Amino acid sequence: MAFKLYGHPTTTRTLRVALVAKERNIPYEFVLVDIMTGQQKQAEHVEHNPFGLVPYIIQDDGFELFESRAIGRYLATLGSGPELIPTEPKAYAKFEQAASVEYDQFDPIAVELSNETIWRQIRGEPPNEGRVKELVSRLESKLDGYEVLLSKQKYLAGDDVTLADLFFLPYGRVIFERLGLGNLDKRPNVQRQALCRICMVRRLTCRCRWWKAISSRPAWQAVKDGI
Numbered sequence: 001m002a003f004k005l006y007g008h009p010t011t012t013r014t015l016r017v018a019l020v021a022k023e024r025n026i027p028y029e030f031v032l033v034d035i036m037t038g039q040q041k042q043a044e045h046v047e048h049n050p051f052g053l054v055p056y057i058i059q060d061d062g063f064e065l066f067e068s069r070a071i072g073r074y075l076a077t078l079g080s081g082p083e084l085i086p087t088e089p090k091a092y093a094k095f096e097q098a099a100s101v102e103y104d105q106f107d108p109i110a111v112e113l114s115n116e117t118i119w120r121q122i123r124g125e126p127p128n129e130g131r132v133k134e135l136v137s138r139l140e141s142k143l144d145g146y147e148v149l150l151s152k153q154k155y156l157a158g159d160d161v162t163l164a165d166l167f168f169l170p171y172g173r174v175i176f177e178r179l180g181l182g183n184l185d186k187r188p189n190v191q192r193q194a195l196c197r198i199c200m201v202r203r204l205t206c207r208c209r210w211w212k213a214i215s216s217r218p219a220w221q222a223v224k225d226g227i
């Protein structure tokens, strides 16, 4: 199976699709849709995504799909590589739980923070500091939840990486690396790179380094700066 990926080379949702394709070793051809000039609203693209957004894919057999997470779930069933959606019922339920938290709790705050900072700046609009402060406080409380979860397991759905972790990566990078938000030093299970002191003292297998673990995956390293 091969497909064409229509999108913008550095935008979060396009990167989400490219990431899963890389993880599953599925070849694709990238086709630029320049959202900076509004190409995604032109008839030739709206024909494939009626909401005038990217990314979308067109497979070599003509099959089409839009919505980055739907595409990611589809690609996870193809190709080869790590099992990104567990099949055992309880593991699957934990995966759905983690995927729901990413989609429902983390993503809306991350998207708005990105809009209120990076995109406002690109448009030359003044920052709305009050709104940013409110969003950062909501983000911090969500990351506290992630910290609790990740103090008990290596990844968001258990001890194996799943799509829920991968789906987090594009906006995780915007929030943690580009905007420097998230106070990661206070959340060792979300971030700590070296074996953390708590785990050493308690003689536990270190379960820290989640962000480092997922962001250093070769597939993410291959796409994160643009495809």
Ligand SMILES: N[C@@H](CCC(=O)N[C@@H](CS)C(=O)NCC(=O)O)C(=O)O
Pocket: 008, 011, 012, 013, 014, 035, 040, 052, 053, 054, 055, 066, 067, 068, 069
């Ligand atoms: N839920 C959609 C969101 C797609 C989306 O908002 N894409 C952005 C680029 S990352 C876009 O097309 N923006 C252009 C616009 O809003 O017109 C997905 O995950 O694919």
